Amino acid sequence: MRDAKNSDPAVPETMLAELQAIIEKQIPMCGHMGIRIHACDQQGLALSAPLDRNLNHQATAFAGTLNALCTVTGWGTVFLLTRMHTLPGDVVIRRSAIKFLRPVTSTTIIARCKPIDEDDRQHFVEMLAAKGQAKLDLRVEIADQNITAVAFHGSYVVLNRGT
Amino acid sequence: MRDAKNSDPAVPETMLAELQAIIEKQIPMCGHMGIRIHACDQQGLALSAPLDRNLNHQATAFAGTLNALCTVTGWGTVFLLTRMHTLPGDVVIRRSAIKFLRPVTSTTIIARCKPIDEDDRQHFVEMLAAKGQAKLDLRVEIADQNITAVAFHGSYVVLNRGT
Numbered sequence: 001m002r003d004a005k006n007s008d009p010a011v012p013e014t015m016l017a018e019l020q021a022i023i024e025k026q027i028p029m030c031g032h033m034g035i036r037i038h039a040c041d042q043q044g045l046a047l048s049a050p051l052d053r054n055l056n057h058q059a060t061a062f063a064g065t066l067n068a069l070c071t072v073t074g075w076g077t078v079f080l081l082t083r084m085h086t087l088p089g090d091v092v093i094r095r096s097a098i099k100f101l102r103p104v105t106s107t108t109i110i111a112r113c114k115p116i117d118e119d120d121r122q123h124f125v126e127m128l129a130a131k132g133q134a135k136l137d138l139r140v141e142i143a144d145q146n147i148t149a150v151a152f153h154g155s156y157v158v159l160n161r162g163t
Numbered sequence: 164m165r166d167a168k169n170s171d172p173a174v175p176e177t178m179l180a181e182l183q184a185i186i187e188k189q190i191p192m193c194g195h196m197g198i199r200i201h202a203c204d205q206q207g208l209a210l211s212a213p214l215d216r217n218l219n220h221q222a223t224a225f226a227g228t229l230n231a232l233c234t235v236t237g238w239g240t241v242f243l244l245t246r247m248h249t250l251p252g253d254v255v256i257r258r259s260a261i262k263f264l265r266p267v268t269s270t271t272i273i274a275r276c277k278p279i280d281e282d283d284r285q286h287f288v289e290m291l292a293a294k295g296q297a298k299l300d301l302r303v304e305i306a307d308q309n310i311t312a313v314a315f316h317g318s319y320v321v322l323n324r325g326t
Binding site: 022026027028029030032033053054055056057058062063064065067068069071072075090092093094095096097098099100 | 185189190191192193195196216217218219220221225226227228230231232234235238253255256257258259260261262263
């Protein structure tokens with residue numbers, strides 16, 4: 001079962017369940033990484049992955065997993081936003097940048113998407129409704145021992161391909 | 164067995180075997196992704212991963228795998244460079260940026276590191292020998308149907324921690 005702590009009443013449990021199912025079942029590598037919804041609240045969507053499955057040869061978290069976890073956390077944030085506004089479209093990542101500030105050694109790795117600025121959210125929703133496509137830039141961070149260890153920026157596009 | 168086509172006589176087979184062993188055995192997620200040495204020649208180190216293990220929910224290559232494959236290809240390039248010059252030190256990625264230009268649908272995904280500029284290589288080796296640490300910026304690309312589909316820049320640091 002999903003272990004999400006959904007304290008944001010705006011996001012229904014069914015949408016979180018749909019997101020978890022896509023991550024876990026339709027993207028096999030996310031299943032291998034053990035990526036799960038950790039929380040969805042006013043602080044944004046947070047996804048987790050266990051360290052033990054995602055070690056590198058230095059016994060810290062593998063950079064590829066850290067990047068993937070941030071990528072999917074941003075992706076999931078945009079996915080939920082489109083579902084919340086019942087806007088059709090595929091969410092695609094266009095570009096991203098990441099800084100590895102310190103090694104991650106927490107038993108559970110948690111990536112959290114920073115809340116979307118209200119103006120950006122509104123512009124995104126309006127563009128998607130009016131033009132059938134829209135872009136959203138997101139910030140995702142992974143903390144280790146309460147200090148930012150990974151800082152990620154991702155640019156996501158939603159395309160309504162008319163399906 | 165490793166399927167590398169090593170046409171660069173400067174890189175001994177034993178070093179490629181060591182790199183493959185680290186990737187496959189010491190970074191479990193790379194093993195799951197099926198990352199292998201594809202080639203190592205004058206065009207640079209190339210690593211591959213099979214598409215079928217690395218699909219997303221749209222039946223194209225998962226962005227997380229594409230990023231990890233590029234990350235490890237750059238990492239492996241720096242690893243081989245330090246080994247070639249018998250310079251001790253841990254190779255660490257500090258930051259990277261990636262552009263997803265088009266979906267990747269090739270059965271075998273191949274990431275290739277662009278050859279290092281000779282001046283950059285020399286500066287890197289001198290700095291590492293003299294100061295015990297050095298930085299190298301690398302470009303890695305993934306082509307699909309002979310067109311660049313993913314463009315990656317990574318900044319790697321080698322630290323001689325005195326071990």
